[in-house]
Amino acid sequence: MGKIYENQTITQGTLLEAGMYGVEYFECTIERCNLFEQQLNNCIFSNCTFKDCDLSMCKLNNTQMNDIRFENCKLMGVDFSRCPGFLFEVNFIDCILDFCSFEKLKMANTSFRKCSMKGVDLVGTQLQNSLFHQVNLEEAIFTNTNLKEANLSTAYNFTISPTQNNIKKAVFSENNLSGLLHEFGISIV
Incomplete structure (x- = not known):
């Protein structure tokens, strides 16, 4: 695995700096990030909130989504079925x-x-x-x-x-x- 982020607010610059492969995010808030068509493969998101992000067409191959909340996000064309089913939990408010x-x-x-x-x-x-x-x-x-x-x-x-x-x-x-x-x-x- 790559870097681990815990209890942080993640913005566009932090995400790009960390890279998008094999990163772990625990109890983080990811805000105002443009992840359009990005590869978020083999990542772990646990107890995180995405706010005002564009994740349209992003790839989530083998990416864990455990207790994730999406608020005011654009997620057009995302294939969540590529995420492991174990502990998969997501909720959506005001999302596309x-x-x-x-x-x-x-x-x-x-x-x-x-x-x-x-x-x-x-x-x-x-x-x-x-x-x-x-x-x-x-x-x-x-x-x-x-x-x-x-x-x-x-x-x-x-x-x-x-x-x-x-x-x-x-x-x-x-x-x-x-x-x-x-x-x-x-x-x-």
């Missing part, structure tokens, strides 16, 4: 997650608040007890997704097949039921 992949990840109890998740790949993802608060799920891909007891009451623009996904005890509002009935050709007026 369009075209990200969370395929087959175990993400129970994940919180997505006021996020854009257009075209997100959630195939085989374990999202039981997760919260989708004011989330745009336009063209998000739900197949074999576990949404048991998830709260999608304020989510919108989604199409979720009740026959191809586990939605047992999930919470929806009357306003977004059409996203569940699309495959049946049923219209709600």
Whole structure:
């Protein structure tokens, strides 16, 4: 492993100085960093917060994300499925997650608040007890997704097949039921 940072505020200059391969960050705040298309391979992020960062199209091959909070970040096209599943825990507030992949990840109890998740790949993802608060799920891909007891009451623009996904005890509002009935050709007026 490379350098280790603990209990620090990391800015663009610090990140570039440390390099982006094999670095460990524990209980750090990473602020205002432009990591567009960067390689963050074989890193460890544990109990960290990313604020106002652009991580769009960055590579996370074998990068651990343990209890990570993203606030007001742009993460378009990030393939989180490349992260090891062991201890994988992330939460998002006011983030752009369009075209990200969370395929087959175990993400129970994940919180997505006021996020854009257009075209997100959630195939085989374990999202039981997760919260989708004011989330745009336009063209998000739900197949074999576990949404048991998830709260999608304020989510919108989604199409979720009740026959191809586990939605047992999930919470929806009357306003977004059409996203569940699309495959049946049923219209709600």
